[in-house]
Amino acid sequence: xxxxxxxxxxxxxxxxGPEFLIHRRVLLDALIAVEWAFxxxxxxxxxxxxxxxxxxxxxxxxxxxxxxxxxxxxRTHADVISTADELAFHTGSFDTVLCxxxxxxxxxxxxxxxxxLRVLKPGGRLIVSAPQxxxxxxxxxxxxxxxxxxxxxxxxxxxxxxxxxxxQGGTAALVGFVLTSHLSILRSRRxxxxxxxxxxxxxxxxxxxxxxxxxxTIGWVLVCEKPGLGQGGSSRW
Numbered sequence: 738x739x740x741x742x743x744x745x746x747x748x749x750x751x752x753x754g755p756e757f758l759i760h761r762r763v764l765l766d767a768l769i770a771v772e773w774a775f776x777x778x779x780x781x782x783x784x785x786x787x788x789x790x791x792x793x794x795x796x797x798x799x800x801x802x803x804x805x806x807x808x809x810x811x812r813t814h815a816d817v818i819s820t821a822d823e824l825a826f827h828t829g830s831f832d833t834v835l836c837x838x839x840x841x842x843x844x845x846x847x848x849x850x851x852x853x854l855r856v857l858k859p860g861g862r863l864i865v866s867a868p869q870x871x872x873x874x875x876x877x878x879x880x881x882x883x884x885x886x887x888x889x890x891x892x893x894x895x896x897x898x899x900x901x902x903x904x905q906g907g908t909a910a911l912v913g914f915v916l917t918s919h920l921s922i923l924r925s926r927r928x929x930x931x932x933x934x935x936x937x938x939x940x941x942x943x944x945x946x947x948x949x950x951x952x953x954t955i956g957w958v959l960v961c962e963k964p965g966l967g968q969g970g971s972s973r974w
Contacts, residue, residue: 759938760914760955763906763945764837764866765792767958770903772796774862774960777832782821782849783839787814797833822848826856833862838956840867841881850895860965863897868956870911872918888959897961904954906945911955913941 768789775796781787784802794800803824804815819825821839834853840846853863867883885902892899906914917934 758934759910759917759942760905762938762942763910763955764958765789767866767903767905768792768837768864771864771901771958771960774864774900775833775835776862778830779833779835780824780826780831780856782819782824782834782836782853784815785813789835789837801831822846822852824852824856828855829858830856831861832858833864835864837866838868840865840883841871842875842878844878844880846881847891847895850891850897854895854897854963857963859963861963862900863892863961863963864958865892865961866905866956866958868905869953870914870955883957885957885959888957892959892961896964898964899959899961901960903958904951905956905958906942906954907949907951908953909941909945909948909950911953913937913945914955916941 769792772793775793777797778799779797779801781789781800781802782804784804787800787802790800801817802813802815803817803819803821803826804813805818805820806813806815817825821836822843822845834857836849836853840849843849850863853865857863865888867881867888869882869884871882873879885904888902889899917937920930920933920937
């Protein structure tokens with residue numbers, strides 16, 4: 738069976754963690770809203786266990802994962818061991834580059850955007866997500882948080898044209914995420930914490946979807962494009 742047929746027939750269930758997690762749900766929702774951008778040969782940078790292959794793999798002809806085992810907690814499904822700021826691929830190798838929740842762990846995130854531009858074909862698309870709010874993680878390699886303006890600045894500074902930018906949930910989702918992120922104070926009550934997390938996640942996600950207010954958000958999903966031959970680098974957003 739070729740890699741292409743494996744991508745098209747993947748039956749692996751969605752990876753949202755051992756229990757429902759609101760920040761992963763709103764990220765998935767934002768990616769579904771831009772699923773039109775998934776196409777052709779795709780490079781998944783910081784792929785971990787490729788949680789989005791199940792959802793978008795049938796839109797792509799090939800799904801190549803790149804990651805470092807140290808960040809995947811032994812679950813990596815990477816096809817190639819590679820850093821995000823020095824991608825181990827030839828210039829113009831991909832139609833799509835996907836990078837979710839990796840930028841905050843890079844000491845110089847600008848390098849990733851330049852590398853993504855390099856490995857994309859002309860007219861290829863970059864789909865990148867980054868947190869605007871997050872609890873400390875991956876320490877000491879936890880460096881940045883990103884507003885929408887920061888993502889636009891980085892992408893357009895590297896030469897991309899912006900196509901779309903979407904929030905990862907609204908204010909209610911952010912409040913729910915903050916609450917569940919601090920339930921660790923009840924560490925000795927594991928069953929209670931698990932139940933509370935599930936309850937808070939579902940409650941605040943329901944509120945967020947019914948009364949969506951993107952005045953504040955957990956993070957952003959940006960879709961941008963490498964200019965085609967003869968195109969300039971100005972933004973279309």
